[in-house]
Amino acid sequence: MTAPLRVGVLGCADIALRRMLPALAAAPTAELAAVASRDPAKARQAAAPYGCRAVHGYRALLDDDAVDAVYIPLPAALHAPWTEAALTAGKHVLAEKPLTTDAATTARLTDLARARGRVLMENVMFVHHGLHRAVRDLVADGAIGELRSFHAAFCVPRRDPGDIRLRADLGGGALADTGVYPLRAALHHLGTGLRTAGAALTHPHGADPTTTPVETSGSALLTTPEGVTAHLTFGLDHAYLNRYELHGSHGRLTVDRAFTPPADHAPVIHLETPGRGRALRVPAEDQVANTVAAFTAAVRNGTPPDPVTLVQATLLDELRAAAGTPTAPAGGAAYSNSGGMP
Structure with missing residues (x-):
């Protein structure tokens, strides 16, 4: 039997607490291994109901060899830097939508995932219903x-x-x-x-x-x-x-x-x-559970990034341009060991 995918969570965002942590903990193909926050108390509070480890700082979680993959529920502008850091650290990534704030960064990260042989999935849950x-x-x-x-x-x-x-x-x-x-x-x-x-x-x-x-x-x-x-x-x-x-x-x-x-x-x-x-x-159907199952199956099968993710990012850029609004700045602001949001 294939061992469950050991998943760590970067941050204690509302969607993580309400939907993804319970789904990861209940999934037969995943193991909720750890929750990280820049605030140790928040990490402990989020991890306690599931008996998983609380980690101080996102970088510490990425350096943990007992974690195979990470879920990133941070604000949109922080998806790109932490996705890049996670892929570089050898982790598979499930990141909240939108994956990045511009198409060029999305293309770069999907290319990085392919080069590293890691799964990169954007967390669009409804398509799994x-x-x-x-x-x-x-x-x-x-x-x-x-x-x-x-x-x-x-x-x-x-x-x-x-x-x-x-x-x-x-x-x-x-x-x-x-x-x-x-x-x-x-x-x-x-x-x-x-x-x-x-x-x-x-x-x-x-x-x-x-x-x-x-x-x-x-x-x-x-x-x-x-x-x-x-x-x-x-x-x-x-x-x-x-x-x-x-x-x-x-x-x-x-x-x-x-x-x-x-x-x-x-x-x-x-x-x-x-x-x-x-x-x-x-x-x-439980589309959250379906999404977790799809992610773990993608890791098991070595599935490359979905091309629709880049098409969507390109269209978002085009819609901003059509509306006369500048393209959002590329995600890539400086980040520290603790990361942007708790």
Whole structure:
């Protein structure tokens, strides 16, 4: 029997505490080996429920030979330097999305992972839920006729002023935070040939982007070579919305709670055709557990980085350019033994 993959966690971010630590601890193919923080007390508090080791400082975790892989839930601007450090230290990496803040850095890190023979995976969890395979099967079977357009939205209510998602120096902003979801869904359903047709990024109160930290909302229009359009909406100052739709020549598919369904939630695909509407229920799945399983399987099989990760990063750069917003600075700020965030 193959030994479980020994995973260390760099940081005590909310997503790590709520979702990934429990999933790693419960996974039969993984062992939660350690949690690192620049604050020893936070590391001990996070590690205690799982009986794993608490480590002071991210560098100390990367130097630990009893750790095979790391999960990086740090702010977006810190993904690149710590991913590079982890790969260089010989660790496999599962990093939160977006993997980096620009396509050039994403390309460099995926090349590094291949050169080192290490797995590098971006933590996009929803693609590991069977719901989206069911949607693709329905479209392929002609349930809505010829596909005409894709519409997706992921919006969340206003954040506290000090929220890291509103800090430009940490890679914040609506596009990187909530925009990645509808963009990745468009790539998932329409393929990697998407081209940018236009984009708008809105700063608070319509202010000049040069004087406001980050955009809080946005929209984008992309097209496939065949002319199928993708309409994307995202934001950090909205009524909650988490949905996508596929429109065809004689029908429409709608999926609510598309990106973050709870493990016990059985999603429903709403299929509408002329004169008829149906609700097709899909079995509940734990997409967090599925993601951990996919990562450990990738390590076991030596799977190279998913090319979609770089396509997505390139499109994010293109959307910023189309909106007249400079590309986010490359992740690579100086980092110390303890790392940026706790």
